[in-house]
Amino acid sequence: MVDVCDNELYAHAARVSGQVVLITGAGSGFGKGVAFEFAKYGSKVVLGDVNADCVKATADAIVDVGGEAVWRQCDVRDWDQQVALFQAGFEAFGRIDIVIANAGIREIGGFMDVMQDENGLPQKPVTDTLDVNLTGVLYTTRLGIYYLGRTPESQRAARAIIHIGSMASMAALPGGVMYTAAKTALLGLLPGLHASLHHQNIRTGVVCPWFSDTGIMTDAGRAFLQGVPLAPVPRVVGAIFRAASDAEETSDGCVWTIPDDGEVCRVPREHMQLVGGVYTVLNERLARTGPRKKWSDATPSVSKDLAPRLVGSVVSATPVSVVN
Numbered sequence: 001m002v003d004v005c006d007n008e009l010y011a012h013a014a015r016v017s018g019q020v021v022l023i024t025g026a027g028s029g030f031g032k033g034v035a036f037e038f039a040k041y042g043s044k045v046v047l048g049d050v051n052a053d054c055v056k057a058t059a060d061a062i063v064d065v066g067g068e069a070v071w072r073q074c075d076v077r078d079w080d081q082q083v084a085l086f087q088a089g090f091e092a093f094g095r096i097d098i099v100i101a102n103a104g105i106r107e108i109g110g111f112m113d114v115m116q117d118e119n120g121l122p123q124k125p126v127t128d129t130l131d132v133n134l135t136g137v138l139y140t141t142r143l144g145i146y147y148l149g150r151t152p153e154s155q156r157a158a159r160a161i162i163h164i165g166s167m168a169s170m171a172a173l174p175g176g177v178m179y180t181a182a183k184t185a186l187l188g189l190l191p192g193l194h195a196s197l198h199h200q201n202i203r204t205g206v207v208c209p210w211f212s213d214t215g216i217m218t219d220a221g222r223a224f225l226q227g228v229p230l231a232p233v234p235r236v237v238g239a240i241f242r243a244a245s246d247a248e249e250t251s252d253g254c255v256w257t258i259p260d261d262g263e264v265c266r267v268p269r270e271h272m273q274l275v276g277g278v279y280t281v282l283n284e285r286l287a288r289t290g291p292r293k294k295w296s297d298a299t300p301s302v303s304k305d306l307a308p309r310l311v312g313s314v315v316s317a318t319p320v321s322v323v324n
């Protein structure tokens with residue numbers, strides 16, 4: 001892991017001046033902090049949150065000190081509301097450059113406590129945690145890919161799509177199975193996004209903080225963690241800023257952790273990869289897959305005779321182009 005000192009978190013801040021940054025869940029906590037930091041360094045910000053009063057307050061505070069901000073009430077579970085948020089930013093500022101998919105909620109619904117309905121049958125689970133923390137993030141990501149692609153090539157500078165994971169991305173969170181599943185999935189999403197987007201100079205990254213004292217914490221959570229050092233909110237905000245603004249190729253597609261109250265650590269890409277056997281082949285293919293190259297160009301051709309024999313094997317799980 002590579003330590004990133006506090007005084008390096010804003011080392012590339014000059015790159016975001018004049019850029020348009022869209023942040024979900026910007027009414028509180030990390031999202032609000034990140035909005036202020038981008039605005040401070042000259043970015044125009046597009047802010048969404050399910051809580052209209054909070055996100056309006058963030059935007060107003062930025063405008064009051066001379067910054068540029070637009071806001072919309074936006075529930076990330078709702079595709080149309082997310083489209084409206086991106087479109088509002090695009091219409092106000094002419095482009096979107098950086099997307100921070102930050103909105104998230106804690107575990108709700110008690111997945112492990114299977115209750116009975118009025119007929120004595122098992123109740124369907126409440127999936128809000130997955131809907132916000134994973135489906136909502138996928139919507140934001142897809143819209144990010146679309147809107148970042150609309151920036152004319154001559155105007156493209158710092159571009160990034162950054163996700164907010166958690167310590168639960170890498171370790172089980174007791175009592176938070178759906179939260180853990182959603183945050184772990186963001187690590188699964190990262191290599192594929194990086195493989196496709198780094199050729200377009202769109203940075204990717206997942207920032208994984210340890211517990212931090214924001215609106216997501218309950219009093220019960222605070223009591224449970226009493227005496228345990230928390231990740232300072234400004235440091236997490238700085239890690240998100242750095243993941244988005246960094247100019248280095250080596251830090252693109254990486255996981256950034258704040259594992260305790262200490263410094264930010266960056267996990268090099270290769271440390272997140274399985275190696276050996278089929279994984280080596282897959283890693284090489286991912287590295288070779290470029291934007292204009294079709295998947296069929298990046299895979300070996302096999303003869304028509306051989307193709308049926310691949311069915312059912314591990315190799316057949318990857319598309320192969322058949323030579324007639």
Ligand SMILES: NC(=O)c1ccc[n+]([C@@H]2O[C@H](COP(=O)([O-])OP(=O)(O)OC[C@H]3O[C@@H](n4cnc5c(N)ncnc54)[C@H](O)[C@@H]3O)[C@@H](O)[C@H]2O)c1
Pocket residue numbers: 024025026027028029030031048049050051054074075076077102103104105106132136164165166167208209210211212213214215216217
């Ligand atoms: N604070 C922590 O301990 C911690 C640790 C690891 C990861 N995280 C992650 O950080 C991110 C930000 O959380 P935070 O700690 O700043 O908490 P927070 O509660 O202070 O902020 C989250 C914001 O997201 C908004 N939001 C909730 N549901 C939404 C929805 N459906 N659509 C749009 N906005 C919605 C909330 O209104 C709130 O303003 C989340 O993804 C969270 O999972 C937090």
